Amino acid sequence: MQRLEEIWITVSVGILIVFMIIVGYQTFALGMGPPSHKEVIDPQKVDTTAPFNNPGIKEIGDNEFEVVMTLQAFGFTPNSIELPVGAEVHFTMTSKDVTHGFQIPGTNINAMVMPGHIQKISHTFTKPGEYLVICNEYCGIGHQAMSTTITVK
Amino acid sequence: MIQTKPNDSHKELHDEKSLKGTLxxxxxxxxxxxxxxxxxxWIYMDRV
Amino acid sequence: MEQTLRETIRNNPKKILGVNPNDAKVSLSYLTVAFVSLLIGGILGMLQGLERAGLIQLPSWLNYYQVLTAHGLLLLVVFTATFTIGYQYANLSHSFGGLLSKVRKLAWIGFALMLIGVVMVTVMIVLNEASVLYTFYPPLAAHPIFYIGLVFVVLGIWACCFGVFINYRYWRKNHPGQTTPILAFFAMGVFILWFFASIGVTIEVFTLIPWSMGLVETTNVMVGRTLFWWFGHTLVNIWYLVATSAWYVIVPKIIGGRHFSEKLIRLVIILLVILNIPGGFHHQIVDPGISQSVKFLHVFMSLSIAVPSLMTAFAMFFVLERTGRKLGGKGLLGWLKKLPWGDVRFLAPMIAMISFIPGGAGGIVNTSNQLNQVIHNTMWVVGHFHITVGVSVVLTFFGICYWLIPYLSKRQLTPKMNKIGVIQTYVWTVGMALMAGSMHIVGLLGDPRRTSDTTYGGHEIAVSWIPYEMVFAIGATLLLIGVIIQVYAVFNMMFFAPKGHTEFPVAEPEDDATPAPLWTERWGLWIVLLIAVISMAYVVPIVDMILNAPPGSPPIRTW
Incomplete structure (x- = not known):
């Protein structure tokens, strides 16, 4: 192998290792890893299984909220959520039918919501405004209409 | 003239084997x- | 003289006789199907671009999601598979001095099986019985015939895999102590990877058939998704391996140089084959049901696939610089000017290689764990695979056409056709740069993929996406023009170009090169390592998904 090639491989692999250290540190030391909740649920009995039998917004602390949400073709329950500025929100979600996505453009909220699985993701809404919430996984003929808003004021 | 010629070809040979462009x-x-x-x-951190 | 001539005829008859017409027929048939699918897939692609930009509204009998499903399957499965088989079988025939007749028969069986499969799948999509997109994630349930069609396609590919394995074994048996020609070695890598990649999706499809027929009530959606990506991402790397076979072996010959150290080329192939399959997990970084430690293991495994590609980048620049300097290039980058930019057989794969720089870099971003939350299921991903598959792979395939097709049809590449090819390459490059570039940017702004209309009632963030979507439409239109030129060029070279002799451009090693070591031919060992890597990656998560599975999902039709 060329000496120059050895140097190149060492440097470039070094860059990849630095990337891994950064994301690894954030994931395991700062708890910033991707949404990976592992609870399961019967996808055909979502409406009768707690907490999804009562979807909605609950204040669980000082400006801290839990939003229990169900997704189904082609909407979110609850929809048109209103929250105060600075609210720390924990979304707990599942799907009642096919695989959906949960994305809020302009934030890091981006998670798959699948039937049979409970997904969780958190975000602190520091800026006021009307946030767009969309399904970003194809879920059927009305997929493009599957959206709602979160108003923060 | 005669003196520079071997120098030139040496330089050319060196140039031909050079890998600075690859680097x-x-x-x-x-x-x-x-x-x-x-x-x-940066976008990720900005949105945290 | 007599002796050597006879020896040449025995060992390497194609040198004198040109391509075996029976082998040429196999390759040309596959290439014909490839470019017919490219034409249809390209038209569908433009329709999507226009609808997405809000310029047209597709009728209800041919809606956006039908078009998207067909575009994905025709281009990502049919075009790439048939082109790959046509090209790889030509490489094999050239390297081995002709195919065995039973191998040719297998290729024809594969051809028939794939055609049957493609017809079944296409009819179901057209009838709107299978608007499940290229990924067909359960519990979206298509008509059973859609899945059965997919089985036929896979069986066809397997027939071609076995053909390659049989011919390889035969050649090795008759050439003890010799290493196979490098293009045949590439073919082995491609087809072994293909075989093991398709096992995952085959298991998935076999569970979906009885489920879609109503014989089984529910299915495990998480396992299905995971098995799909076992195949889905490996497929990407199969195309990439096919493209690199041309980068390493064909391009150096066309520019008048020698190929890189064969030992290192073989090492890259072996690494790509062994490391590849676990890469699929980075499509599931924001999925529920997979623990963060498993995800992080796969960040490592996905990034390790970058290593052979980084080696390839070095090797390519090395060969280009060596050749350019030999041709008189001076200074830091003078060698670049000496390369034959006016020759489409070089220009197309060169732009393909350059586009792999942002393509590969984007891939590293995608797999970087939580950074995936910024781009997952946004248009960024669509931009990413349009520069990787759509340029790095497809433009290499296009470049190959300009020597492979005249070679197979015993015709010539005329200067005029070369010029058409150069124009095609620029049209394609500009089209993709506009489309994929704007897709990357608007993806970072949150624009979702796979959505027919993203106006969302005029929400301000959705409004900010519209200018970029207009650029998609311009890019997509240019790309359709590119497709039409390419399809014209292919069929012209197949049937109408002037008769003549075209060389099969295979580069030679450097004069002082050491021969390739024989241990690289130990495919049994590489397969064992491949299986070991798959097991490391998949056994724990899949067992977890099955043992801790929720009650399954029934088939659902939401279109």
Whole structure:
């Protein structure tokens, strides 16, 4: 192998290792890893299984909220959520039918919501405004209409 | 004239085996990797 | 003289006789199907671009999601598979001095099986019985015939895999102590990877058939998704391996140089084959049901696939610089000017290689764990695979056409056709740069993929995406023009170009090169390592998904 090639491989692999250290540190030391909740649920009995039998917004602390949400073709329950500025929100979600996505453009909220699985993701809404919430996984003929808003004021 | 000629061909031979262009090119490649990654990382941190 | 001539005829008859017409027929048939699918897939692609930009509204009998499903399957499965088989079988025939007749028969069986499969799948999509997109994630349930069609396609590919394995074994048996020609070695890598990649999706499809027929009530959606990506991402790397076979072996010959150290080329192939399959997990970084430690293991495994590609980048620049300097290039980058930019057989794969720089870099971003939350299921991903598959792979394939097709049809590449090819390459490059570039940017702004209309009632963030979507439409239109030129060029070279002799451009090693080591031919060992890597990656998560599975999902039709 060329000496120059050895140097190149060492440097470039070094860059990849630095990337891994950064994301690894954030994931395991700062708890910033991707949404990976592992609870399961019967996808055909979502409406009768707690907490999804009562979807909605609950204040669980000082400006801290839990939003229990169900997704189904082609909407979110609850929809048109209103929250105060600075609210720390924990979304707990599942799907009642096919695989959906949960994305809020302009934030890091981006998670798959699948039937049979409970997904969780958190975000602190520091800026006021009307946030767009969309399904970003194809879920059927009305997929493009599957959206709602979160108003923060 | 006669004295410079071997020098020239030596230089040419050296130039023919040179790999500084390769080194430069992979450097550009590494820069693209880093710039793209850092841009998205910056967007991620901005949205936390 | 007599002796050597006879020896040449025995060992390497194609040198004198040109391509075996029976082998040429196999390759040309596959290439014909490839470019017919490219034409249809390209038209569908433009329709999507226009609808997405809000310029047209597709009728209800041919809606956006039908078009998207067909575009994905025709281009990502049919075009790439048939082109790959046509090209790889030509490489094999050239390297081995002709195919065995039973191998040719297998290729024809594969051809028939794939055609049957493609017809079944296409009819179901057209009838709107299978608007499940290229990924067909359960519990979206298509008509059973859609899945059965997919089985036929896979069986066809397997027939071609076995053909390659049989011919390889035969050649090795008759050439003890010799290493196979490098293009045949590439073919082995491609087809072994293909075989093991398709096992995952085959298991998935076999569970979906009885489920879609109503014989089984529910299915495990998480396992299905995971098995799909076992195949889905490996497929990407199969195309990439096919493209690199041309980068390493064909391009150096066309520019008048020698190929890189064969030992290192073989090492890259072996690494790509062994490391590849676990890469699929980075499509599931924001999925529920997979623990963060498993995800992080796969960040490592996905990034390790970058290593052979980084080696390839070095090797390519090395060969280009060596050749350019030999041709008189001076200074830091003078060698670049000496390369034959006016020759489409070089220009197209060269732009393909350059586009792999942002393509590969984007891939590193995608797999970087939580950074995936910024781009997952946004248009960024669509931009990413349009520069990787759509340029790095497809433009290499296009470049190959300009020597492979005249070679197979015993015709010539005329200067005029070369010029058409150069124009095609620029049209394609500009089209993709506009489309994929704007897709990357608007993806970072949150624009979702796979959505027919993203106006969302005029929400301000959705409004900010519209200018970029207009650029998609311009890019997509240019790309359709590119497709039409390419399809014209292919069929012209197949049937109408002037008769003549075209060389099969295979580069030679450097004069002082050491021969390739024989241990690289130990495919049994590489397969064991491949299986070991798959097991490391998949056994724990899949067992977890099955043992801790929720009650399954029934088939659902939401279109």
């Amino acid at each position: 430069f090119s992979v450097g550009v490649l590494a820069a693209v990797i880093v710039v793209m990654w850092v841009t998205v990382f």
